[in-house]
Amino acid sequence: MIRNITVIGSGVMGTGIAISFATKGYDVILNDLNDELLHKAEKRVAADVALLVEEEVLLEKEADTSLNAIRYVANLSQAVQEADLIIEAIPEVIEWKWDLYKQLEEMKQPTAIVASNTSTFPISRLMEKCTFADQMVIMHFFNPAHLVPLVEIIKHEQTSDAIVEEVRNIMKEIGKAPVILQKEKSGFIANRLQTALMREAFSLLAEGVATAEDIDTAITAGPGFRWAFTGPIEIADFGGLDTWERVFNNVASELNDTKEAPAIISDLVAMKKLGVKTGEGIFQYEGEMVSNKLLERDRSFIRLARMKK
Ligand SMILES: NC(=O)c1ccc[n+]([C@@H]2O[C@H](COP(=O)([O-])OP(=O)(O)OC[C@H]3O[C@@H](n4cnc5c(N)ncnc54)[C@H](O)[C@@H]3O)[C@@H](O)[C@H]2O)c1
Known part of the structure; x- marks a missing residue:
């Protein structure tokens, strides 16, 4: 069961993804390369959540709970050690993603599901140098990720149906509209x-x-x-x-x-x-x-x- 979620990369997409989960009762860790970047992310998250209050999507109290549900952790090992679901939202540079996955192989829980928010890389390419393809999916959110419902889910040929189902269910639970690609296709749908x-x-x-x-x-x-x-x-x-x-x-x-x-x-x-x-x-x-x-x-x-x- 997914309880703890870690989002790696606290940029445009990572912050929105973190808000999507935190406002629905999940504990989220946001990770980035340093504290300064995380501090900027925290400010963006606060502003986005304030708008949800202004527009009466959240009560003040719910907003406070959501903001407190997000922790900002620059140390990657600490950020992922308890995560059941790790969502990678770092820039679209394949070598950077490979490098990060290599580190995750050593640091993550063996059962953790890993998802990439890539917009362009086929999942087979993402997994070329990795050993956890059976626990990997692409989870493609749309900007702003906390407001646009669509999430495209793409499985690797080794990913089990049970993991796809688990990922689809959690998306529905947080109010997203997941769609599943039956085969690999560049640009998705x-x-x-x-x-x-x-x-x-x-x-x-x-x-x-x-x-x-x-x-x-x-x-x-x-x-x-x-x-x-x-x-x-x-x-x-x-x-x-x-x-x-x-x-x-x-x-x-x-x-x-x-x-x-x-x-x-x-x-x-x-x-x-x-x-x-x-x-x-x-x-x-x-x-x-x-x-x-x-x-x-x-x-x-x-x-x-x-x-x-
Ligand atoms: N921007 C969009 O509209 C959009 C939409 C859908 C998907 N995507 C995809 O989402 C991913 C992220 O895009 P973005 O627009 O949020 O990028 P961004 O540049 O806004 O944010 C990326 C963040 O990742 C951090 N980062 C880089 N390397 C890291 C590492 N090794 N560990 C931890 N953090 C690291 C950067 O410091 C930065 O804060 C990309 O794969 C992109 O293709 C983007």
Whole structure:
């Protein structure tokens, strides 16, 4: 039974994952390379939990309990020694992940389940140099991890069905929406679908079919509005499969099918215009605009989640 959870890497994803468990009564240890990084993480956790109180998801007392359920431990051995579930959320660099798993082999309890939050590495690659593939899964959360329900679960060919079931159950228990991939597939499900859509969005932008604002509105007010409740497969049934057959036959051959990142993105990256993190990307972000936009995003996600319940 999973009681103690350790999250390794206290960045964007690790903090959200820790909050997801701590607000549902689990004891969590957050680990990072040093105390300074953990101190920053603690501040982010406090701010995220404060918003949950402001939005009446948690009472003050529940928030205090959740914050007290998270311990910040820089020593890896101490951080993992009692963990039943270890979630790795360190940067997407395969050598760093391999190095960490090597250390875990020596330090973790033999029965501990290990999960990686990798966005891109197949589980077979993650486990190339490790001996605990039978206890390993990918548990792919979405940013912000404490607010977005989806978690994609991918098993290794050696992972037992019992472990997959245990992981799925704990996800459900903390209010997540787990989906299980039946086979290894790069990009998993959600990022493949998202990338397909974004390739076409940037192609329409490059062709000058509409402004960036209007392309975004075409999704948020159209298909995106429906997608929070109705997935693409069901939408085909609702619209009529004969209709969708015609849509595919008339439009599919016109869709962009390039195999590389859109030139608009690559050109901006070359100019070091990376989006909100540098103040300019497709759109411009000045002063407090970024923090205000992130706050607005998080509030909207909290309200949508409440409505979906
Ligand atoms: N950011 C996203 O939107 C997103 C979404 C889904 C999955 N992911 C995946 O989650 C993982 C983490 O991404 P992130 O965005 O949170 O990164 P991040 O850079 O925000 O945080 C990573 C943290 O790991 C720490 N770290 C590095 N090496 C470590 C080690 N050996 N031991 C302990 N801590 C270590 C870093 O100091 C940092 O605080 C990556 O695999 C990424 O692909 C990211």
